[in-house]
Amino acid sequence: MSPPGARAQRAWGSGRLSTKAGQGRTRLDTFYQEGCAKLRLPEMFDGTMEAVLINSSGGLTGGDRMEWRFAAGPQTQLTLTTQACERIYKASAGTAEIDTRLTVGEGARLDWLPQETILFDRAALARSLEVDLAEDATFLAVEAVLLGRKAMGETVRTGAFRDRWRIRREGRLLHADQLALEGEIAALATRQAVLGGGVAFASLVFCAAHCAHHVAPLRRLLGPAQGGVSHVTVSGQDKLVIRLIAEDGFSLRKTLVPMISHLRMGASLPKVWNL
Secondary structure, eight states, rough: OOOOOOOOOOOOOEEEEEEEEEEEEEEEEEEEEEEEEEOOOOOOOOSOOOEEEEEETTBBBBHHHHEEEEEOTOOEEEEEEESOOOOEOOSSSSSSEEEEEEETTTOEEEEEEEOOEOOOOTEEEEEEEEHHHHOOOOEEEEEEEEEEGGGHHHHOOOOEEEEEOOOOETTTEEEEEEEEEEEOOHHHSSSSSTTOSSSEEEEEEEEEEEEGGGGHHHHHHTTSEEEEEEEEETEEEEEEEEEEEEEEHHHHHHHHHHHHHTTTTOOOOGGGOOO
16 A cells, blocks of 8 residues: 555656668668667568567556657658557556657658557546658558457446547648547447447558559458548548448457558568567
8 A cells, every 4th residue: 555645656658769761771760768668670671660669567557658759761661560459457547648749751651550559447548649741751550449358358338538640741731530438438339420339440541642542442351341441632632541340359450450451562560460
């Protein structure tokens, strides 16, 4: 038992990385890690770079904070993923926060591919993703969320989850997303206009020139799964927006993984997704 007036220890981490082009390869430019935020760079043989994000605290709860900053320099290719699913545990007080900012330079490509975020009962999480794209940059973002682990018999009855996305190209807003699930989450999830009874969901956004030709193959990959694929043009700039809902995490991955691979021009997902 903590002594009177003692404050609970909170997890905090900050990680930064940027890339530069050199001799036909993507090379490391800056690297920084602090607190429970760790970065690992697997060896790549195709000229690209992959960074694996690690939260060494093992999960987040109320009052914890993670901060990530990444920049893909001009003419580089950077894939960002996580070592495991991020777990958001019951919060006795406060809200866990994850703040991510990405910059993608001229002719560069960045794939933001974290594994699923798992929310536990009475979890509280506020997450934000801010992205700045150069005029001809390519960007793929995926975020998947599980409301507990169905195979473990877990149910998320109450909690709070807020997710904010802002993607800009040359300073002009290209995509804005705002999600809020608060209070009786289990009851909200049963509504047809929310999750229709599903407990696993994902959003994918792909920003690239002439991306409309991906719509038909992605809709074929969607198959009988709940969700949809939309092509949108904003001020002459193209984007694809994909929404998926599933009854559990396994079913979600069955649809999600082939879609991600398609948008990566057939490339497989980072190996950590299969560990």
